[in-house]
Amino acid sequence: MRLPIIHHPDYAVSFPGGRHFPGDKFGQLAQYLRRTGCIDEKNLFVPEEACMDWLSLVHCPRYIEAVAGQTLDRAAERRIGFPVTPWAAYRTRLSAGGAVLAGRLALQYGAACNTAGGGHHAHRDFGAGYCIFNDVAVALAVLRHEGLITRALVVDLDVHQGDGTAAIFRNDADIFTFSIHCSDNFPGRKSPGDLDIALPKGTGDADYLKALAIHLPGILDHHGPGLVFFNAGIDPHEKDDLGKLKLTEAGIRIRDQYVVDACMARGIPIASVIGGGYSSDKPRLARLHASVIEAAFSRFSSV
Numbered sequence: 001m002r003l004p005i006i007h008h009p010d011y012a013v014s015f016p017g018g019r020h021f022p023g024d025k026f027g028q029l030a031q032y033l034r035r036t037g038c039i040d041e042k043n044l045f046v047p048e049e050a051c052m053d054w055l056s057l058v059h060c061p062r063y064i065e066a067v068a069g070q071t072l073d074r075a076a077e078r079r080i081g082f083p084v085t086p087w088a089a090y091r092t093r094l095s096a097g098g099a100v101l102a103g104r105l106a107l108q109y110g111a112a113c114n115t116a117g118g119g120h121h122a123h124r125d126f127g128a129g130y131c132i133f134n135d136v137a138v139a140l141a142v143l144r145h146e147g148l149i150t151r152a153l154v155v156d157l158d159v160h161q162g163d164g165t166a167a168i169f170r171n172d173a174d175i176f177t178f179s180i181h182c183s184d185n186f187p188g189r190k191s192p193g194d195l196d197i198a199l200p201k202g203t204g205d206a207d208y209l210k211a212l213a214i215h216l217p218g219i220l221d222h223h224g225p226g227l228v229f230f231n232a233g234i235d236p237h238e239k240d241d242l243g244k245l246k247l248t249e250a251g252i253r254i255r256d257q258y259v260v261d262a263c264m265a266r267g268i269p270i271a272s273v274i275g276g277g278y279s280s281d282k283p284r285l286a287r288l289h290a291s292v293i294e295a296a297f298s299r300f301s302s303v
């Protein structure tokens with residue numbers, strides 16, 4: 001068995017996204033993974049849309065209905081950053097379905113990677129920052145509801161703080177939310193998670209990787225998660241259009257391998273989502289987003 005990779009052709013976004021939303025990066029990521037041999041027909045899993053019952057474990061019914069019926073008001077759509085069309089509503093449910101499948105496969109095989117996801121700015125009753133539904137929160141809620149997990153950890157290394165995820169699990173002792181992000185990046189008002197490391201603008205590889213190595217092992221050992229969800233956003237990269245950190249590609253690859261190895265060495269299942277990454281250089285985005293998948297692929301194949 002090779003590393004399970006979750007992809008759907010409709011992850012590639014064809015709706016008018018926000019100015020920075022690189023909709024076609026998802027298709028390019030899948031092409032890249034096929035070219036490099038990470039994806040073949042044996043390890044490719046195709047998700048289904050998250051159903052209403054799954055979404056309602058996290059999101060409030062009025063918000064789910066407004067997304068489904070495209071009745072969000074303009075202010076709510078502006079906060080999301082693009083019009084919530086029927087296609088956008090379908091796409092966000094597909095992404096959540098992919099996260100649920102990634103979680104299930106990680107529990108079954110030890111690791112699994114989704115080629116989309118990381119809607120961490122979505123709260124219970126509103127979306128924001130290109131996020132409509134919070135796919136990782138939905139996945140954790142579904143797996144817990146089914147009795148497959150009790151305790152879990154979200155490692156969110158996207159450059160933006162995962163305010164939605166932190167708020168959703170704020171009073172939930174079983175789900176630990178850990179974020180390393182840039183203090184100067186969106187959202188302006190962060191929602192406190194269980195551990196937030198806010199780094200100053202311009203932080204590079206050395207200090208970033210030090211912060212990760214100081215905190216992650218202790219969280220894994222003390223919280224004892226039965227599943228880790230890793231948001232491997234690549235927007236801390238030095239050439240990202242939105243992020244203000246200065247990680248190199250080598251730094252991101254070390255980061256991703258470190259998280260994967262820390263979980264696998266402890267026998268903790270890890271599921272990843274790709275998170276943010278913003279640039280007109282789509283081949284670079286695809287290559288950087290593949291980093292976490294390649295990190296898991298190499299270890300998975302050597303087990």
Ligand SMILES: [Zn+2]
Nearest residue numbers: 158160235276
């Ligand atoms: Zn981001």
